[in-house]
Amino acid sequence: MSKTFDIGLEWLTGGAREASALAGPAALRALPGGSRGTFFLETFGCQMNDHDSEKVAGVLLSRGYRQVESPESASLILYNTCSIREKAAQKVFSRLGEFGAEQKAGRIIGVLGCVAQQEGEDIFRRAPWVSLVCGSASYSKLPELLAQVEAGNRRVTGLDTDTDETFETPVTRRDNPWRAYLTIIEGCDKACSYCVVPYTRGPERSRASDSILREVRQLAELGYSEVQLLGQTVNSYADPTARKMKFSELLLAVAEAPGIRRVRFTTSHPRDFSPDIVDAIDRQPKLCNHVHLPVQSGSTRVLRAMQRTYSREEYLEKIALIRGAKRTISITTDIIVGFPGETEEDLAETLSLLETVKYDGVFSFKYSPRPHTPSLAMRDAIPEEEKSRRLAVLQKKQREIQTSKHLSMVGETFETLVSTKSRRENQWSGHTSCHRVINFASQEPMLLGQYVQVRVTGATPNGLSGEQAP
Numbered sequence: 001m002s003k004t005f006d007i008g009l010e011w012l013t014g015g016a017r018e019a020s021a022l023a024g025p026a027a028l029r030a031l032p033g034g035s036r037g038t039f040f041l042e043t044f045g046c047q048m049n050d051h052d053s054e055k056v057a058g059v060l061l062s063r064g065y066r067q068v069e070s071p072e073s074a075s076l077i078l079y080n081t082c083s084i085r086e087k088a089a090q091k092v093f094s095r096l097g098e099f100g101a102e103q104k105a106g107r108i109i110g111v112l113g114c115v116a117q118q119e120g121e122d123i124f125r126r127a128p129w130v131s132l133v134c135g136s137a138s139y140s141k142l143p144e145l146l147a148q149v150e151a152g153n154r155r156v157t158g159l160d161t162d163t164d165e166t167f168e169t170p171v172t173r174r175d176n177p178w179r180a181y182l183t184i185i186e187g188c189d190k191a192c193s194y195c196v197v198p199y200t201r202g203p204e205r206s207r208a209s210d211s212i213l214r215e216v217r218q219l220a221e222l223g224y225s226e227v228q229l230l231g232q233t234v235n236s237y238a239d240p241t242a243r244k245m246k247f248s249e250l251l252l253a254v255a256e257a258p259g260i261r262r263v264r265f266t267t268s269h270p271r272d273f274s275p276d277i278v279d280a281i282d283r284q285p286k287l288c289n290h291v292h293l294p295v296q297s298g299s300t301r302v303l304r305a306m307q308r309t310y311s312r313e314e315y316l317e318k319i320a321l322i323r324g325a326k327r328t329i330s331i332t333t334d335i336i337v338g339f340p341g342e343t344e345e346d347l348a349e350t351l352s353l354l355e356t357v358k359y360d361g362v363f364s365f366k367y368s369p370r371p372h373t374p375s376l377a378m379r380d381a382i383p384e385e386e387k388s389r390r391l392a393v394l395q396k397k398q399r400e401i402q403t404s405k406h407l408s409m410v411g412e413t414f415e416t417l418v419s420t421k422s423r424r425e426n427q428w429s430g431h432t433s434c435h436r437v438i439n440f441a442s443q444e445p446m447l448l449g450q451y452v453q454v455r456v457t458g459a460t461p462n463g464l465s466g467e468q469a470p
């Protein structure tokens, strides 16, 4: 979930981040800004947080704020935070600590997202210069909360987690002009023993299918050609309307919107990954050749301790479903090493799972105990250095797997959505349907936002290089 320490990183997130400096489609570009003040917004964590920040930016721009690139020049500073790992949460308090005594009079500082939800009003005690603490479930109330802050209230909170009004903020200012994130389910009803998300984001709430489809059509009209449906457990989607659309039906309906060329979805939970999702991918070429299916460990014993609700064998059955599709679907995953009680044998099972599945990308992390989680009560007996060693072993193995997979792609041609122009002349970067980053050469003067055919001529562990094919 985090974007910090893995070899799959550039592969999945690089394009969107680099494209963030680009202007959006006309209707969004035309938003006013600046008359009320300036805001700086820094985002930590997952794609859900990235998209939440797009909603927050939309609310602020429509209220007359102008976005700036540094906190020093902002009258409103917001941190959209992540608490999935200890390090990410610490980073926020270290950012807040940079203000303190130097805090300029009249400047407003707010903490949003998971740390806000986790720490609540305690943030006011730890950082008294903070005026706003707001969890993700309350973003639709941001205009009212901001109005209170602007009126001089110095202790404003939005910390409900059970509201349905999660999905629609008045305006969303999307960072990428061609690929749009869309949250379809919020919160989580699973209870993985290491995970703080059910506490910070609350119970699962699905967005009405007609509202999702309406927004997809609007996005297509604005020029977006790729949509990525988001949820902590996106495939647990349960349509709250009388239509009762299944997740796989929703995928097909989204793909049918005129103008949409690619549909992605993250993150899938293995327990709810059903054959009809693979059938839908088989039927509809617009559904991308990529599934992110977090396993967390290759050992059934550790999976039980993590309360993941499936065994190694059951997980492998889901992989077999995906491998049985008519086209090749790339599979990525998340893995935690050093979970309390993980033995060398457990680690060996995880390494053998890597060999068996041959993942196209792995986001791997060291376990860190989080507040409000059941695993906090377990003895975290594995020393930090040993966790680091295990992580390095796992990443080395995965790097070998990825290198060999990428080398086997040399000579193939992929349709690529071009998202970035390199500083180097005639060099571009884009994403394939299987979600690989591909850097390539082309003599064309303008390719951003276009789909082009790229022939692979080179490979690294994290990506591909090539040239535009005729």
Ligand code: SF4
Binding pocket: 188, 189, 190, 191, 192, 195, 196, 197, 198, 232, 233, 269
């Ligand atoms: S499925 Fe597990 S890891 Fe994922 S958000 Fe829910 S509780 Fe956390």
